[in-house]
Amino acid sequence: MKLGIGAAIGFFLAFLGLKGAGIIAADPSTFVTMGSLTAAPALLALIGIIITLILYVKQVPASVFIGLVLTAIIGVIFTLAGFGTGDVLMPAVPAQAISFDFDLSLFGACFNGFGTLFNNIPNLIMMLFSLVFVTFFDTTGTLMAIGRQCGFIDEEGHAAGIEKAFLADAVGGIVGAVFGTSTVTAYVESATGVGLGGKTGLAAIVTGILFFLSIIFAPLVLGLFTSPVTCAALVIVGILMIGQLKEVEWDNIVVASSVFMTIVMMILTYSISLGIAWGFVVYAVASIASGKAKELGWAIWLMVIVFVIYLFFGL
Structure with missing residues (x-):
């Protein structure tokens, strides 16, 4: 990955x-x-x-x-x-070529919404x-x-x-x-x-x-x-x-599929995080299909769950 x-x-x-x-x-x-x-x-x-x-x-x-x-x-x-x-x-x-005309109108504007944030x-x-x-x-x-x-x-x-x-x-x-x-x-x-x-x-x-x-x-x-x-x-x-x-181990379908989806989805979705998310989800699915799910640690599964929630529910 x-x-x-x-x-x-x-x-x-x-x-x-x-x-x-x-x-x-x-x-x-x-x-x-x-x-x-x-x-x-x-x-x-x-x-x-x-x-x-x-x-x-x-x-x-x-x-x-x-x-x-x-x-x-x-x-x-x-x-x-x-x-x-x-x-x-x-x-x-x-x-x-040189300008000292700085726009500072937005300085501190990030604090304006704190009143309604909570x-x-x-x-x-x-x-x-x-x-x-x-x-x-x-x-x-x-x-x-x-x-x-x-x-x-x-x-x-x-x-x-x-x-x-x-x-x-x-x-x-x-x-x-x-x-x-x-x-x-x-x-x-x-x-x-x-x-x-x-x-x-x-x-x-x-x-x-x-x-x-x-x-x-x-x-x-x-x-x-x-x-x-x-x-x-x-x-x-x-x-x-x-x-x-x-x-990359291209003869390993689990690895190849996850790498492929990472590359394709990162480009087509115009997002690094979405590309990573798709790569991890496909890696998990391919690992289950190949009987290698037990080799994945709990941290990987936690990330996969988070990625699934992010991809399908947009949270």
Whole structure:
């Protein structure tokens, strides 16, 4: 399951990148289809993927980062030449590179609803369960997959010091809520940084500082590094992450079925936690059918029960 979750996140990353660039688009008949490859964002993303893939195959140091920069430059050239001008997905040099115009209107707004929060205890319990469930398993899947990519997972599948990462994630979520931002949590896109070689605590600190500085340079960063530009990085890192599948016991139907469902459902439901839930439920069902149910510990069965409740009752 750990291998399956890591690979599934790799596929999910690639899907996010392709969707954001317009290469994959919505369709009323088939739900998803291929977008117009002649559209400026999609064409730019394809050029970025080709450039980054060539650099990576040639073993050029920092190939993913160089691919990002080159794709952004090509995108600006496209825009200046009139190809894709006005499209919000296309890179463009903003008129203002630095901004101190911060919107703090939502600071502390999370406390406004506490007056009515405890009026309906059953609903409160269901909301807390849902939020904790999604957050915990999204974070767990992300940390395990990226930790394996970094080489922090031992042969028994344990990640030393992962409790500190969970604590940082929890504190970040609370602080982010107070400031009124979108959830501050571990994101699967962090795999892109790992693909660039950032695998240490120092890399994380530097990244944090740069994120802080990017608040000031937000117009420039958001103007240049749009979805088509980052698409290549997500696709290439996704390719690297699915390499974990070679260690899966594909001749074991119990393992193969659970890994398959984890990957498919994570992509199709657009949710890491739902993909994990389906994988565990299928693993339990296949284990019962194969007569290996007794090999599963009580903790696995408890998780399966929770996953079933979450999947079928939406709690």
